[in-house]
Amino acid sequence: MKISEIAEFINGKLVGAGDVEIFRVAALETARANEISFLEKTEFAEQAARTKAACVFVPENFDAPVPYPFIRVVNPKLAFAQIAEKLHPFNWRTENNHKTAVIDSPLEDILANFIGAFVTIGKNCIVGEGAQILSGARIGNNVSIGKNSIVQANCVIYDDVSIGHDCVIHAGTVIGTDGFGFVRDGERGYVKFPQIGTVVIEDDVEIGANSCIDRGALGETRIGAGTKIDNLVQIAHNVRIGKRVVIAAQTGISGSTVIEDDCVIGGQVGMGDHAVVKSGAIIGSQAGVLPGKIVRAGVWWGTPVQPLDEYKRQNAHLKGIGRLKEEVKELKKQAADSAEKNQS
């Protein structure tokens, strides 16, 4: 794409020549000829002065004298991400269905534009146009995968799972495994509570590598449209996650918990079962949410979670305990002295 085409595509205001061809995005420090970069804030303009990028997305109030064309936009980082999607599309494998795959569904239902080597697809599956199933992925029976979705290498999708359009499931992730529910039968041990529900992944969801999403026990586990989940995340049976939720790595969410739209959950967070995280809540990394807890909108921290303000105040109090102890010691001494004086 030429610089002028990029400016038009992104709806920004080009200052300088627009005829150079751009092949890649790059960071300001490493960008070279034919690469475009971005300056997040005008205050960082010194970085922009030194770059060798062919063109830079800049904030609307940027006005430094630089020797290269730039494009003024409302949100330079967003513009950069949007143009990166155009310049670096996912490397669609263009070969036809690989001859080593074992597909037990009617081929007219498997419209994917790439099926990798050694893929297995069970019975009664539907795979949409433009989808890619990479090598070694396992697709059970009665699975549907939407248009343009990518199931990366060695993923395992159990029976009856539904995945929407434009999703990305990274390598090694397991969707639809049995939930963890057992009923104690006295001395004899545990009987499995039935885990016969499903998982529904809505459109435009991305799930990192080696994560696990359990099927509903009797109902469904659901991940809302536009939600992004990192690596090694655990989502238990019957969890419902809303739209545009972000969940960082190694977080675990117990059974039947609900996370409403537009929440942001840090890494290594643990949530007990039947909790409700209300729309707009932000939960810091390593926090712990007790079973049944309702977490309102706002920023939360710690175990058990408390509002960030309270957490900070509490932490300051804790830091002060040593001094408090000294003060009490001093008061006791004074009281003893004064009692002695009174007696004498």
Add this chain to the structure above:
Amino acid sequence: MKISEIAEFINGKLVGAGDVEIFRVAALETARANEISFLEKTEFAEQAARTKAACVFVPENFDAPVPYPFIRVVNPKLAFAQIAEKLHPFNWRTENNHKTAVIDSPLEDILANFIGAFVTIGKNCIVGEGAQILSGARIGNNVSIGKNSIVQANCVIYDDVSIGHDCVIHAGTVIGTDGFGFVRDGERGYVKFPQIGTVVIEDDVEIGANSCIDRGALGETRIGAGTKIDNLVQIAHNVRIGKRVVIAAQTGISGSTVIEDDCVIGGQVGMGDHAVVKSGAIIGSQAGVLPGKIVRAGVWWGTPVQPLDEYKRQNAHLKGIGRLKEEVKELKKQAADSAEKNQS
């Protein structure tokens, strides 16, 4: 199964007609014709009034006027789980050994009733009758897998591991990988301590998806009969886990730690090495057990773990620090005032 057959199988007392055929289990809210459900406690009877289930397991003291047959049992949830096992058996793949598998053991030792596509089985392995090895699973050399056990898709079982009867190993789980032990060799870095032991999984064990169980360094790592382990759990070398232990997701257990029979361990718990968790202990989620710690029977919480009562008392104290600080401030002011008064 007819309702009357179910009542007999479960040894419950049927009230109402027993001739309707039951095909599935379902929750009270979603159950329809030909489905059976359960009412956990008589107090929740309102739920039972509205259900459209064909039949409901109820507590023994249940006596509400409902328009459908019900079965009185000691533990309705257990009865429900037991009948679910009958109505929803694991979907045994019925095809013969798949022709794409690569099996280096004598076929007379591989009695499994299903071997999925692209499975690999090494030398000197034994797989019992009724077992299923799903597609893409990797079985090393000298591995034994008992009767009716299921090794799900893309699991990796390293050499020399022994798995008992009636086990379920979910997708992506790795058993028998090297323990994490190294000896520092001065400036030159680390030399691996030998990790040449084994893993023994006893009968009726279930292990979730993407979990890891390390082989013993010199001896064995052992998981006792009837134990249930969730997804993304880490079990280090030489750990010994007793019978009927439950371990929730993302918990990690360091080397040589012992967990005795009938313990319940929450999610995201971390245990240091050489700890001992005595039979009957319950450890709350996100707790931390220090190396070498002995955890007695009872309920434990927090990092480092303390008895739940102490944890709660301590937490209440912590909440009160702000007030304590105010009180000390006030006392200091009083003491200063009184000192001033005495001087004047």
Add this chain to the structure above:
Amino acid sequence: MKISEIAEFINGKLVGAGDVEIFRVAALETARANEISFLEKTEFAEQAARTKAACVFVPENFDAPVPYPFIRVVNPKLAFAQIAEKLHPFNWRTENNHKTAVIDSPLEDILANFIGAFVTIGKNCIVGEGAQILSGARIGNNVSIGKNSIVQANCVIYDDVSIGHDCVIHAGTVIGTDGFGFVRDGERGYVKFPQIGTVVIEDDVEIGANSCIDRGALGETRIGAGTKIDNLVQIAHNVRIGKRVVIAAQTGISGSTVIEDDCVIGGQVGMGDHAVVKSGAIIGSQAGVLPGKIVRAGVWWGTPVQPLDEYKRQNAHLKGIGRLKEEVKELKKQAADSAEKNQS
């Protein structure tokens, strides 16, 4: 190897006969004929008295009358580990490249001495001499793997990743997956920030099972030579880890964080983004490092991390709050009594 050869190889001082052949290493308690063991400290000599090992590595000051030959060395555990590497080499699969593998790179660039069944290798890859790629491993395009490195079963190596010599990547681990970076686009949700960098794993690195290492967003993620990483560890985009670092299981490291040489990181540690852990730091299990934090050399503990001494002092203070509360109560009572007395 004969005992005398072992003593020479390890540069130790043999006391006793050196002609017995040693086949295996073993623990003192379980060792039998033709096995060698080690005594870590002279104080534990009672263990050494009872062993049935054919030979034992002992500390240099060991001088007990035992009925078997022993070898005095500076560090018996290290000697044991070093000889175990000789006696128990990784079980190199000796077959030729397996005929079921799908290799899209020129075969003259794939020098590995073993390629397992159903392996896939993309375009433009290089695999060094003596390397082994076990069954079901997925190697993307433009990947290089050094000499004598082992990529275990069902690993997934994404495009453009570089792995050095003598590395071990355990089963199910994913290297080069997309980093977790998104830019919010108002109501419409998230646009992916480009994740088009690489991962470089230097020589002699070991990575446990089911771990995840993200590619750099624009630059690289790098793991230094001699570093050892356990199972289920998460390493985010653009992280730089130095040489000879040890990271225990289930730890997660956020984007752009730097861990310098010779650090030791416990299990279940969480690190925020852009933190710096200086060379020689030791961080205890379950600790939390805040984003941007600089952690100096020394031992650190807790969330947020503090020097171990401070952590212990603080913890002692916390334990004492209940008493402190009692003391303040008593002081208030005294003050009230004394005020009353003064008034009367």
